[in-house]
Amino acid sequence: MITVVGTGTGAPVPTDVLAGAALVVGGRRHLDAVRLPEGAERIVLGPLAPALDTIGEYAGKELPVVVLASGDPGFFGIVRALAERFGAGLLDVRPGVSSVAAAFARIGLPWDDAVVVSAHGRDLRTAVQVCRAQPKVAVLTGPGSGPAELGARLGGAGRVLVVASALGDPERERVERVSPEEAAARDWGAAVSVVLCLDERRALGAARTVAGVPDRPAGWALEESAFAHRDSMITKFEVRALALARLGPRLGDLVWDVGAGSGSVAVECARLGAAVVAVEKSADGVDRIRANAAAHGVDVDVVHGSAPDALSGLADDPDAVFVGGGGRELPAVVGACARRARRAVVVALAALDRVPAAREALTRAGLRCDGVLLQSARLAPLPGDVTRLAAANPVFLLWGVRTPVSNEGVVQ
Numbered sequence: 001m002i003t004v005v006g007t008g009t010g011a012p013v014p015t016d017v018l019a020g021a022a023l024v025v026g027g028r029r030h031l032d033a034v035r036l037p038e039g040a041e042r043i044v045l046g047p048l049a050p051a052l053d054t055i056g057e058y059a060g061k062e063l064p065v066v067v068l069a070s071g072d073p074g075f076f077g078i079v080r081a082l083a084e085r086f087g088a089g090l091l092d093v094r095p096g097v098s099s100v101a102a103a104f105a106r107i108g109l110p111w112d113d114a115v116v117v118s119a120h121g122r123d124l125r126t127a128v129q130v131c132r133a134q135p136k137v138a139v140l141t142g143p144g145s146g147p148a149e150l151g152a153r154l155g156g157a158g159r160v161l162v163v164a165s166a167l168g169d170p171e172r173e174r175v176e177r178v179s180p181e182e183a184a185a186r187d188w189g190a191a192v193s194v195v196l197c198l199d200e201r202r203a204l205g206a207a208r209t210v211a212g213v214p215d216r217p218a219g220w221a222l223e224e225s226a227f228a229h230r231d232s233m234i235t236k237f238e239v240r241a242l243a244l245a246r247l248g249p250r251l252g253d254l255v256w257d258v259g260a261g262s263g264s265v266a267v268e269c270a271r272l273g274a275a276v277v278a279v280e281k282s283a284d285g286v287d288r289i290r291a292n293a294a295a296h297g298v299d300v301d302v303v304h305g306s307a308p309d310a311l312s313g314l315a316d317d318p319d320a321v322f323v324g325g326g327g328r329e330l331p332a333v334v335g336a337c338a339r340r341a342r343r344a345v346v347v348a349l350a351a352l353d354r355v356p357a358a359r360e361a362l363t364r365a366g367l368r369c370d371g372v373l374l375q376s377a378r379l380a381p382l383p384g385d386v387t388r389l390a391a392a393n394p395v396f397l398l399w400g401v402r403t404p405v406s407n408e409g410v411v412q
Contacts, residue, residue, distance in 0.1 A: 002059055002086060004079055006096030007033070008070040009168035009193075017094065018066055023058045025051055026068030034068070048078075052085050059086060070193075072098040076118045076140055099193040100138045103164040106175045107196070113205040114138050114196075115212060115251070119145035126252040128153045128316070132275035133251065133299060134214060135199035147195050151183025153316070154197070157301070162196035163188065199299075213251070217271045220244055222264070227292045229262035230284070235324060238376045239348055239395050240265060246346045246399040247320040249274035256318040258307045258337060259325035263289030263300060269322075270298035277314060281306040308336035323347045331357040338365030338400055349396040358398055367400030 003021075007013050013034050018024065024036055025043045036042055043051050058065050072095040073079045082091055104111040115134045119127040120142035127145070131137045131154055139150060147163045154161070161183045166172035172191060183195075221241035224234050235243070243265060249255050251273035257266035260278035266289060270276045278289050278300050286304045293300040303310055308329065321337040323330070326349045338345045338361060345367060347358050355371075362369045373396055380390035 001092055002055065002065045002067060002082060002090055003092045003094065004067045004069060004073050004082065005094045006071050006073050006077075006098075007068055009097045009099060009102045013068065014094075020064055021066040022063035023055065023065045024068065025055060025065065027070070030068035030070070048081060052081065055082075056086065059090060070099065071096050071102070075100070076116070076120070097168075099140070099164065099167050102167045103138065103162065103175065103194045103196055106164065106167075107162055107177075109136075109203060110205070111136070111138065112211040113208045113214075115214065116140070117252075119150070124149055124153065125316070129252050129254045129275040131159060131197040132157050132254075132301070133270065133273060135202035136205060137197040139195045139197060141192050141195055143190075146192055147178075147183040147188045148186060149184075150195060150197070151178070151180035151185075154180040155184070156180075158199060158299075160198050160200050162198065164193045164196070165189075166191040167193040214273060216273070220268050220272065222268065224264075226296075227262050227264045227267070228288050228295075229264070230288070234262045235264050235348060236376075236392060236395070238392070239374055239397060240268060242372070242374065242397055243322055243346045243348065244268055244272070246344060246397075246401075247322060248344065249276075249320065253319040254316055256311075256314070256321040256337065258311070258321060258323045258333060260289055260302075261285055261324055263292045263302075265322045265324070266300045267292050267296050267298060270300055271296060274319075275299075275301075277301045277303060277318070279303045279305060279307055279310050279314075281310075307333040311336050311340070317342055320344045321346070326351050326354045330354050331361045334358050334361040335365060338362050338367050341367075341400075341402065343402055345400045347398045349398070350393060352396070355396050355398065362398065362400030365400070367402055369398060369400045371396060371398035373397075 003017055005013050005017055021037055021040050023041045028044050045051055055065050069078050075098045100116055114136040115130055116138045117127045117130045118140040120140050124145040127139045161178050163176050165174045221237040249269035249272045253274040255269040255274045255276050257278040260266050260280045263278050266276045266278040280286050286302050289302050317340045319342045321341050323334055334347055359369050375394045377389035377391045379387050382388050
């Protein structure tokens, strides 16, 4: 039997669990905090594979093994690796209080509406985009992905970071509220347990039925009347529906809406969970985008400027980009977006003359290009209680998709 004990957030390890253990595995601080039974072997966790091999040798001989872990070891913890290797039936899991639960408890907030994302041993990018998009996020940090690195990427996002260190240690525990800029300027050491990223205006949140992942909207491709816009200058819902399908916005993504106009595409992507940057050259357009985002309860970072020049100031490469409008700068704008997009670029055009140049810009950047001419007609009432079809202006929709490449460099 392999007994997995959650500790490190104030709960002591029961002495009866350790009694008779032939092998005790854990982080150095966990092992130093307990008295091992006489004759027991001790393994300090570093690389996981050698430890699992040794655990397998003891378990194969039916010798008792104890694994010490932080908080709740079934929550982004070692239980997954143990269950995959040895089977869940061989495990006796004794969970402690997770660092996430403890941190929220320290600041008096519920966390059933929080999104939890791990940056431990992972690229920090996903955590950053989730923090930009969601009002309440817990980030499990690691070397190179701590409060300083997170703060450096979140400046200007209107967030507060709560850095919880050494949770459960009566002498060293600290819970500090700091701005992203303050977090970026400090050396936080190795004792950080978790970082909470909060939009304090919405930190309490509404009561939830489903925990964690934010509610998905009941629908998308909203009517144009759902947005403030100028003289019908808005991406029509038929076009928006296909554009959203090709963009594929989701939690953890960053989407650019370039030439955003009313921001209808930006808002819809934010409603689907993505972090969004909207680039718009007109001052009244910037105001409309912000008003539309506020009306739909989402965050959209609005940049007042003209593409492609304004794009150089955007530090993070987007997963997907929507390009609206069709001026003379369109090929340069599409090319700039296509060179930086990680997954896809979608371009909406009304002018046939602009299509070849936009298509060439996508393919030149290495994207696989496709497209469609959208022609729709909506039901429209006529006097006498009858209905006609009212044709909408045709729109070309082009999309370029980056072909994924495996770790070996072989195109999949």
